[in-house]
Amino acid sequence: MRDFVKLFKALSDETRIRILKVLLERECCVCEVMQALTISQSRASRNLGILEDAGLIKSKRDGLWIVYSIDEQRMKSYTAPLIELLRSSLVNDEMLLQDRERLSHAVRICSKAMPK
Amino acid sequence: MRDFVKLFKALSDETRIRILKVLLERECCVCEVMQALTISQSRASRNLGILEDAGLIKSKRDGLWIVYSIDEQRMKSYTAPLIELLRSSLVNDEMLLQDRERLSHAVRICSKAMPK
DNA sequence: TACCTGTATGCATATATTCGAATATATGGA
DNA sequence: TCCATATATTCGAATATATGCATACAGGTA
Numbered sequence: 001m002r003d004f005v006k007l008f009k010a011l012s013d014e015t016r017i018r019i020l021k022v023l024l025e026r027e028c029c030v031c032e033v034m035q036a037l038t039i040s041q042s043r044a045s046r047n048l049g050i051l052e053d054a055g056l057i058k059s060k061r062d063g064l065w066i067v068y069s070i071d072e073q074r075m076k077s078y079t080a081p082l083i084e085l086l087r088s089s090l091v092n093d094e095m096l097l098q099d100r101e102r103l104s105h106a107v108r109i110c111s112k113a114m115p116k
Numbered sequence: 117m118r119d120f121v122k123l124f125k126a127l128s129d130e131t132r133i134r135i136l137k138v139l140l141e142r143e144c145c146v147c148e149v150m151q152a153l154t155i156s157q158s159r160a161s162r163n164l165g166i167l168e169d170a171g172l173i174k175s176k177r178d179g180l181w182i183v184y185s186i187d188e189q190r191m192k193s194y195t196a197p198l199i200e201l202l203r204s205s206l207v208n209d210e211m212l213l214q215d216r217e218r219l220s221h222a223v224r225i226c227s228k229a230m231p232k
Numbered sequence: 233t234a235c236c237t238g239t240a241t242g243c244a245t246a247t248a249t250t251c252g253a254a255t256a257t258a259t260g261g262a
Numbered sequence: 263t264c265c266a267t268a269t270a271t272t273c274g275a276a277t278a279t280a281t282g283c284a285t286a287c288a289g290g291t292a
Contacts, residue, residue, distance in 0.1 A: 012127075064289060
């Protein structure tokens, strides 16, 4: 039986919803997510891990970076309606506008870009 | 903006998933839910309330009883894919088989039927 | 090897959630 | 009005979750 509880738990957090919406725009490495949402590195990493563990996103290594993206393979199965649900809510999402704006200026090198 | 977090929080609990699946079978009053799942009265009432607050189910009074049911009106909007997701998982659900069996014997009068 | 950098994780803490037991509320009948 | 009963709510304890800080880990480079 599919683990609905784990799936919905992963979705029941505002930070993770924001991350998913940003990932619907394009794939991101951890440092881009933290810049887009202006959250800490550990917070970004941990929440990305929870989303991945729930099967909503996947990761691949690209040099020093770990790049996360919506798991299109799974989307075709049971997570598809969930992703569609998120997609349908992208309009008039003020928070997403800000996250997207910051993402457009995000760079892959964090330490210098984000002294904090 | 739709309150996804509240919606998914409501779904991220095994008791509430079981309740939803039972309600997909047929509408139930609180005491039928508690008998079907063999849970306490306060637990049944509280979790039904959470599901209702999230907009997944609705309630109507029938004499002494409050009867809960899937909110078909909302199903047509954004909760539809969620309900479909649940429906698709009804097969091979061992727990549901048991809940359903107990529901078939449930009666509307609790105090005598469930001395506990 | 040694070092730098991006990411993951262990730990402590603040907050949130869940539950049972007890109590409050609401409806219907005598 | 008074009582019985179905449901809702409050309270406290146990447990789970989210986060920051510090540190460990891993890949790239010299």
